[in-house]
Amino acid sequence: MSAPVLELRHVTRIHGEGPTQVRALYDLSLTVAPGELVAVMGPSGSGKSTLLSLAGALDAPTDGTVVIEGQVLDDLTHAQLAAVRRRHVGYVFQDFNLLPALTAAENVALPLELDGSRPRRARRMAVEALREVGLQAEADRFPEQLSGGQRQRVAIARGLVGERRLILADEPTGALDSTTGEAVLQVLRARCDAGAAALLVTHDARLAGWADRVVFLKDGVVVDATQGPLSADSLLGARV
Amino acid sequence: MSVKHSLLALLGEGPQYGAALRSEFESRTGGTWPLNVGQVYTTLGRLERDGLVVKEVVPEGAGDSSIRYAVTPAGRDEVARWWVEPVDRASTPRQELAMKLALAVTVPGVDVTRTVQVQRRATMQHLQELTRLKRTGGADLAWSLVLENLIFTAEAELRWLDHVEAQVTRAAGAARVRAHRGDVASSAVTEQDAEAPGTGPAHPSVTAGARPGARR
Numbered sequence: 001m002s003a004p005v006l007e008l009r010h011v012t013r014i015h016g017e018g019p020t021q022v023r024a025l026y027d028l029s030l031t032v033a034p035g036e037l038v039a040v041m042g043p044s045g046s047g048k049s050t051l052l053s054l055a056g057a058l059d060a061p062t063d064g065t066v067v068i069e070g071q072v073l074d075d076l077t078h079a080q081l082a083a084v085r086r087r088h089v090g091y092v093f094q095d096f097n098l099l100p101a102l103t104a105a106e107n108v109a110l111p112l113e114l115d116g117s118r119p120r121r122a123r124r125m126a127v128e129a130l131r132e133v134g135l136q137a138e139a140d141r142f143p144e145q146l147s148g149g150q151r152q153r154v155a156i157a158r159g160l161v162g163e164r165r166l167i168l169a170d171e172p173t174g175a176l177d178s179t180t181g182e183a184v185l186q187v188l189r190a191r192c193d194a195g196a197a198a199l200l201v202t203h204d205a206r207l208a209g210w211a212d213r214v215v216f217l218k219d220g221v222v223v224d225a226t227q228g229p230l231s232a233d234s235l236l237g238a239r240v
Numbered sequence: 241m242s243v244k245h246s247l248l249a250l251l252g253e254g255p256q257y258g259a260a261l262r263s264e265f266e267s268r269t270g271g272t273w274p275l276n277v278g279q280v281y282t283t284l285g286r287l288e289r290d291g292l293v294v295k296e297v298v299p300e301g302a303g304d305s306s307i308r309y310a311v312t313p314a315g316r317d318e319v320a321r322w323w324v325e326p327v328d329r330a331s332t333p334r335q336e337l338a339m340k341l342a343l344a345v346t347v348p349g350v351d352v353t354r355t356v357q358v359q360r361r362a363t364m365q366h367l368q369e370l371t372r373l374k375r376t377g378g379a380d381l382a383w384s385l386v387l388e389n390l391i392f393t394a395e396a397e398l399r400w401l402d403h404v405e406a407q408v409t410r411a412a413g414a415a416r417v418r419a420h421r422g423d424v425a426s427s428a429v430t431e432q433d434a435e436a437p438g439t440g441p442a443h444p445s446v447t448a449g450a451r452p453g454a455r456r
């Protein structure tokens with residue numbers, strides 16, 4: 001088995017101090033391998049968003065270790081952490097956060113340019129990422145000229161652009177209708193099938209159905225998880 | 241639906257007459273699945289044959305007697321297994337799950353959270369497989385509609401299980417608050433009763449609070 005893209009080892013995150021302290025996550029361990037799409041489900045306040053922030057190096061654990069692409073984050077400086085985020089991690093959030101004054105391709109190319117890529121190379125990779133989400137023809141349109149579903153796919157292309165192999169998605173289909181939402185999941189799934197690793201936080205069981213594994217969180221602790229795929233026979237039985 | 245396990249679960253609370261079992265079952269499940277007495281006695285006969293219950297003769301004076309049924313240790317094991325096994329979707333109609341949970345919140349000592357959790361995992365795994373089939377299944381419209389039907393059903397079941405869990409948690413919280421205040425003497429007695437050793441780690445206050453008044 002290939003080395004994991006993401007590892008959380010006995011991670012605990014406590015917010016605040018003294019009587020007001022809140023334990024958002026406790027002793028959580030999770031590994032996501034290349035090709036794997038892992039969904040995280042749980043009620044509000046169960047620690048899903050904290051988990052995603054730690055996995056994306058946006059926040060640091062109170063205890064335990066986060067490893068992205070073999071790099072132990074505890075040892076890194078702020079600048080090195082920022083480089084890990086830019087090079088290895090793609091974020092897809094509910095609100096798309098596209099810059100209205102930039103075209104789709106410019107929005108997607110932005111993180112590459114911030115990381116020092118030449119504009120022409122960044123543009124080429126951005127168009128490639130847009131092609132992957134089926135929006136090559138819309139590369140030069142501005143966000144306001146796109147539908148909600150198209151804007152979300154641009155946001156995904158921005159999350160996927162370049163060599164990133166860790167994709168973190170927080171309710172990525174937001175307010176999209178179910179057909180459009182499904183198209184978004186198809187893109188994520190295809191990226192994972194091509195070797196990326198993704199962590200998907202969602203309330204929506206239908207979306208979690210796209211995952212290889214589903215982890216259930218409650219009060220900051222993993223209370224359950226589905227295992228690998230079932231045999232086809234068990235389904236044929238269910239159809240009768 | 242598993243009448244067998246439901247009757248065993250009720251007998252776990254103490255020996256019962258057949259007719260009383262039938263009305264207890266119907267009151268606990270909101271009358272959704274009416275049973276006839278014949279069905280109850282046939283089931284009890286099979287349970288006895290399998291060593292899961294035994295008959296007890298109760299003298300009633302003047303030479304009369306009546307028969308009631310008691311669960312055996314093997315019967316207790318069987319019902320304990322039922323609470324923590326997911327309902328097999330391949331062989332049983334879906335209602336067994338609703339029936340099982342309706343009983344789980346009224347029978348003392350059942351870890352309802354675990355029952356919900358085990359089922360949620362099984363249903364989620366089923367939904368993952370259905371999604372995988374849909375993804376790889378090609379463009380056959382009829383087949384994809386059947387798959388969608390199964391997906392919607394699994395999705396609805398998962399939402400319902402979340403709802404059950406939230407309701408159970410809320411009921412447990414409310415019962416704790418009541419116990420703290422000690423404002424109702426009778427409820428305090430019920431709480432102690434439910435929390436007596438041996439009733440298990442479940443949601444004793446929930447089971448006590450949700451129990452219907454009628455006991456036979």
